[in-house]
Amino acid sequence: EAGVAQSPRYKIIEKRQSVAFWCNPISGHATLYWYQQILGQGPKLLIQFQNNGVVDDSQLPKDRFSAERLKGVDSTLKIQPAKLEDSAVYLCASSLSRNEKLFFGSGTQLSVL
Amino acid sequence: AQSVSQHNHHVILSEAASLELGCNYSYGGTVNLFWYVQYPGQHLQLLLKYFSGDPLVKGIKGFEAEFIKSKFSFNLRKPSVQWSDTAEYFCAVNNNAGNMLTFGGGTRLMVKP
Numbered sequence: 001e002a003g004v005a006q007s008p009r010y011k012i013i014e015k016r017q018s019v020a021f022w023c024n025p026i027s028g029h030a031t032l033y034w035y036q037q038i039l040g041q042g043p044k045l046l047i048q049f050q051n052n053g054v055v056d057d058s059q060l061p062k063d064r065f066s067a068e069r070l071k072g073v074d075s076t077l078k079i080q081p082a083k084l085e086d087s088a089v090y091l092c093a094s095s096l097s098r099n100e101k102l103f104f105g106s107g108t109q110l111s112v113l
Numbered sequence: 114a115q116s117v118s119q120h121n122h123h124v125i126l127s128e129a130a131s132l133e134l135g136c137n138y139s140y141g142g143t144v145n146l147f148w149y150v151q152y153p154g155q156h157l158q159l160l161l162k163y164f165s166g167d168p169l170v171k172g173i174k175g176f177e178a179e180f181i182k183s184k185f186s187f188n189l190r191k192p193s194v195q196w197s198d199t200a201e202y203f204c205a206v207n208n209n210a211g212n213m214l215t216f217g218g219g220t221r222l223m224v225k226p
Contacts, residue, residue, distance in 0.1 A: 033214070041218055041219070042117075042203050042216035043203070044216070045213060045214060045215060048213065048214075056212050056213050058213075091157070093157075097211070099164070102214065103156075103158075104157040
């Protein structure tokens with residue numbers, strides 16, 4: 001079974017630039033999550049989708065972050081403009097439904113200089 | 114909003130020692146509880162979960178966790194650790210609807226051979 005695919009694996013940008021991350025969940029998984037993991041901390045939920053609808057985005061900094069899941073499959077997370085404090089690993093995860101176990105991707109490591 | 118606290122950030126044990134990692138959560142309603150593990154160089158993966166029923170749950174690789182409702186705790190245990198248990202362990206909680214899976218800060222376990 002193919003896992004959760006994320007790209008790119010690494011990204012280095014300067015502050016105030018824009019960046020986008022892409023996630024392809026496991027086929028058939030209705031629930032998709034984006035997490036931000038800062039070094040030394042646990043993953044922090046940014047947004048949760050159920051199919052193509054947003055279930056929770058209460059911790060998403062909406063002035064600079066946006067996410068979409070068109071057609072309920074792939075998802076993109078965008079940061080515009082980036083700040084130094086956005087340096088982190090951005091993890092995408094998917095699950096069959098809301099209370100099923102999460103399958104995580106490898107993450108995108110973002111460095112903002 | 115729920116929150117999760119893991120009191121031990123780093124734990125070092127010798128092989129065959131017993132393990133207990135603490136996890137406390139804060140949430141006013143019914144919760145589901147999880148332990149995830151991240152082995153070096155690998156993705157986060159589910160170790161065990163509790164939804165209801167017997168408060169002592171068993172997971173993979175000989176791990177177990179006990180839900181104590183009165184203490185808002187869900188501690189992870191293993192009677193005898195192995196070198197291969199070296200990893201980072203995350204406690205997580207979501208609400209009964211399966212939304213907002215919130216992670217603790219993680220505990221890094223190192224097992225000396």
